[in-house]
Amino acid sequence: MNDKSKWYERIFGKKLIKCDFANNSNDFNTFPTSEIIKNVQITGIYFSFANINSQSDDFLNKLRDLYEKLNLSSGQEKRFEVVQVVMWAHNDNYGDFELSHRDSLLGLPWFAMPFSEINLKTRLSRRYRTKSGIPTLILLDADGSTVSVSAHERLLEDPNGTNFPWRPRPVDEVLKDVVLQPGGLYHQGHPNAIKGDIRYSDLPDGVRGFYFSAHWCPPCKAFTPHLAEVYTVIRKREPNFEIIFISSDRSAESYGAYMESMPWLAVPFQQASVRAELAQLYGIRGIPTLLLLDSNGHVITMDARSEIVEDPGARDFPWKPKVVNKLTERFLTKLNDFPSIVLLVDSEETELQFAESVLIPAANDYYKTNNINISAVPEEPGVSTCDQNDYYLQFLVGTDNESTAILKDLLNLDDVVPLLLAVDIPNGRYALMDYAVEITTDTVSEFVKKLQENELKFKDIGEEIVENAETL
Structure with a gap:
């Protein structure tokens, strides 16, 4: 644990393979990771699955085009490097894993982790919480900090890379022009709420929760009434606490029916791009998810749902991280x-x-x-x-x-x-x-x-x- 090597060597290993061609032994040439990554502005980790994807994949073609475009006029610092991490989906689908690994990489213009680095690949997949069978592109800054966990979706939306590397906007900027919609029970618990339009900037300083949920989701429907009870308890002690609902409903009717039981605010259903951007900003991979922000917009916890289950009286709200x-x-x-x-x-x-x-x-x-x-x-x-x-x-x-x-x-x-x-x-x-x-x-x-x-x-x-x- 006292390894002081560079971050890119710890997560990728000491060697990377070059995918554009194989040598006379039909193997990929290897290069020191430090030589590849040390002068790179943005590093993309591309998780792919050898036994379900092909090189004709639309996303792969867009990634290749972006890679070549961004690096066309790179100077001493390379704008964008990709390290592909080839995994296998569905462990019951056995085959020649090593051959599939080689075939899925051959001819690509970037680098990849060697086939033998199975443990490192598994750890990397856990680190970024990838899902089996779902290709994922993570972007890292020069210091290894995460720029985007949703670069796969952003590339499909912006294939020319106009806004690359798609640095997330702060939440207050995302919601700047959004008029929030009161839930059906909002005014009962907010008798002194401002009249007219309510914007994110109008909310008083305090802890804010973002609740990603949907009417069609059974765990969401089970958790929402419990959350409403805890919300009321917390607001008696912390009247500035507010929750904003981010819907994953599939229709305006479903959204409206769900909103009737809610005592908080929501991003309107028609603001689909805002809802999607918020989900990408926080890397939401499943619902229900309740995250809490402090008054500066920093995440206190991404798992307030579990905190509520373990602390239904909200005695430890806002559940700041503990050392033990x-x-x-x-x-x-x-x-x-x-x-x-x-x-x-x-x-x-x-x-x-x-x-x-x-x-x-x-x-x-x-x-x-x-x-x-x-x-x-x-x-x-x-x-x-x-x-x-x-x-x-x-x-x-x-x-x-x-x-x-x-x-x-x-x-x-x-x-x-x-x-x-x-x-x-x-x-x-x-x-x-x-x-x-x-x-x-x-x-x-x-x-x-x-x-x-x-x-x-x-x-x-x-x-x-x-x-x-x-x-x-």
């Missing part, structure tokens, strides 16, 4: 994305307090040492760099709950507490602190330091266990 979290279902799934320090304890309140007291100092030291802003949400475009994501480490407390039981089963752990462990599912390994060592602030900090220096006695997680973990 309880191991619940949503943090269990994040074990696939980042290494974690997990302290397993009994469920008594005193044990939870003990766990936090020894983990928090170590977590604070770790984040300070690695210059990690715990408040920066990884999904927020332009905020978290590759450096921050690569060194990100979760600190979790596992109590006697279902998520802890799943983790114990995955790693075949003894039912012994307290137990401190480092879980690194992305690299298929884990390590335990010796049972004989007393768990204190100092010993936890030393354990974290050894993790950083790669000095822990790691055990491999079997392939079967890793596959099970990916379904968490």
Whole structure:
């Protein structure tokens, strides 16, 4: 974890293959990643799927045209480089993977990750939360920070690259000319609301929620009444809190019917381009999604829905990121994305307090040492760099709950507490602190330091266990 190589070497590996031709051995030539990426303004990561796509794909042709156009007159700095990451969709569709990998790349003008970098490709796919079978183009700035997670859609809309690299506009600019529509129950809870048109700039300073949802979506319809209740509770304490509904409904009638039950504001249905831009701005991949912004427009949390489920009384609103979290279902799934320090304890309140007291100092030291802003949400475009994501480490407390039981089963752990462990599912390994060592602030900090220096006695997680973990 103490690897100080450049961000592009950590995510792509040390070597890239050149796709435009094969050598005499029918293999691609390889080049050092540092030589390819170090003087590039914008790097595109193109996730493709060898067993379902062909090189006649319309998007691929548009990407090739844009690549050649942007680099036609490049000087010392190249405007745009593409690194293709070839994956496989539908694992039951077996074939000659290596041959398919080669055939899908041959003749393309850019670079790709080698076939052998399977683990790095998997980690990269998790990092950007790609979906199997859906080609995705991610754009990164020169420092590795995310410019766009929706470049695939933007290229189809703007094939000439007029607005390349499609840097997202701030939310207040996106909504600048939009007259927001009150929900059916809005005026009941806002008796002093301004008369006439309501614009985003008219809202008082405070936390704002963006609710991406649709009437046709069963989980959305189940969550919306619960959200309305919590919204009312929060506004009694925080009257400036507001939610804006971003619809994914398929008709104006469905949108109108859904709006009748809502006590908040909404982007009008006819503002389809605004709704799409907001979804692209925050990389929305599924609904329902509730995200919260602070008064400066920065993301507080992308998963306020889970926060509400775990904290229905909204006691911890607005759910700012914590350095130490309880191991619940949503943090269990994040074990696939980042290494974690997990302290397993009994469920008594005193044990939870003990766990936090020894983990928090170590977590604070770790984040300070690695210059990690715990408040920066990884999904927020332009905020978290590759450096921050690569060194990100979760600190979790596992109590006697279902998520802890799943983790114990995955790693075949003894039912012994307290137990401190480092879980690194992305690299298929884990390590335990010796049972004989007393768990204190100092010993936890030393354990974290050894993790950083790669000095822990790691055990491999079997392939079967890793596959099970990916379904968490």
